Amino acid sequence: MTKRIVILGGGTGGTLTANRLHRHFKHHRVDSEEVEIVVVDQDNQHLYQPGLLFVPFGLAHDQDIVRPRKKQLQHGIEFEQTGIDHVDIHSDTVYLENGRELPYDVLVIATGARLATEETEGLTGPGWNEKVFTFYDLPGATALEEKLAAFEGGKLVLNVVDMPIKCPVAPLEFCFLADWFFTERGIRDKVEITYATPLDGAFTKPVASAALSDLLVEKGVNLVTEFNTGEVDGEGGKLIGYDGREVEFDLAVVIPLHSGQEYVGRSDGLGDDLNFVPTDQRTLQTKAKENIFAIGDATNVPASKAGSVTHFEGDVLVENIIKFLDHKPLDEGYDGHANCFIETGFGKALLIDFNYDTEPLPGHFPAKVGMPLLKESRLNHMGKLMFQWFYWHALLQGRDIPGIGATMPQHGKEHPTPTPEGASA
Ligand SMILES: Cc1cc2nc3c(=O)[nH]c(=O)nc-3n(C[C@H](O)[C@H](O)[C@H](O)COP(=O)(O)OP(=O)(O)OC[C@H]3O[C@@H](n4cnc5c(N)ncnc54)[C@H](O)[C@@H]3O)c2cc1C
Incomplete structure (x- = not known):
């Protein structure tokens, strides 16, 4: 007999969790049984997402930021490459798209966040990847590189549709790098850069927000606050807010609404309305069931959706999975x-x-x-x-x-x- 830990998602959180658990359970048994670890992911391409910021400016390319997913997992961890159909939390079983059923003793949700482009009217309509782009995935960041290299001037608008998003500072970084990029190209005076955000300032936290607002002013970036994008008119070149305000653009770079993964919605009792997984913000045990834990962007904890957060959560999460299997109280340490x-x-x-x-x-x-x-x-x-x-x-x-x-x-x-x-x- 073996105990099985199934980790859904082999990105930042899933990989570091699997490797930490493997290192521990190589030398430890649970109730005299060995522990096997299975990681499930839909593809074999691990993307270093912070690198996406640099792709549009020609400072990084796909070969620099993508590596085989399976190779990041230590020898002895099973990797199953397929999509997830749903989880039955009542029978402790994951149903995979390839037909395999995976019963588990402990489940870790590490499937990150999804770009829900379909939630914003017009976003992927006429003008998509011509005048309207995102850099939050590799195809978008790569398409934008070509566009920025050929851009001769006009209104560049950076827009966050709604929070939460992955790495909430990345859109600001894009504005700062755009200022540098067009200065280097000698056309900064021909480009008007605007940052349109749903927040009431440049960032969520007051002291940082003030410092970042000052930097936007210093770099000549306009700030439009409390802008909730209702529609993107790619042909007409304008963002239309729910309050009727319009922001005109020649080139829009949009960060779409984020949600959890669709399989979460198909898994009775696992997720919330946005398919994020309700999770204890200190122990990282989910509210769904005591043998289900969650890490990273997939959770609803009120921390940033960031790789650093995922990394720090991993320390506590792994300790708590070990404690859970040892029938010990969990650490509330995150x-x-x-x-x-x-x-x-x-x-x-x-x-x-x-x-x-x-x-x-x-x-x-x-x-x-x-x-x-x-x-x-x-x-x-x-x-x-x-x-x-x-x-x-x-x-x-x-x-x-x-x-x-x-x-x-x-x-x-x-x-x-x-x-x-x-x-x-
Ligand atoms: C442009 C950009 C810049 C960023 N910059 C930074 C930064 O500077 N610093 C920082 O700390 N963070 C940054 N981040 C955020 C960071 O990359 C994420 O927060 C981190 O990767 C989250 O890890 P995760 O494991 O939760 O999700 P991910 O790493 O996204 O992994 C989720 C995995 O689940 C898999 N998956 C999803 N659905 C399914 C399914 N149905 N079936 C099978 N597999 C599935 C996916 O293929 C993926 O491998 C940035 C992100 C972006 C987009």
């Missing part, structure tokens, strides 16, 4: 830690570090001496570029990255001084 480099163009980047309770603050990371927080620097830019190496060689392999752990470091952060009235200065 604090919402997120950590993101924000590329700002001209060889510089910002770094932000935050969790459920602490917003991104200035200072240094991970301690008083370290990388500058909320401040442009070349060091941060180098960190952003080097991160790809860590991704393939440490993060996916489930190895610890020195100085970077699941718990957000407090040392080095400059907290606002409280005023006598109790408000923050």
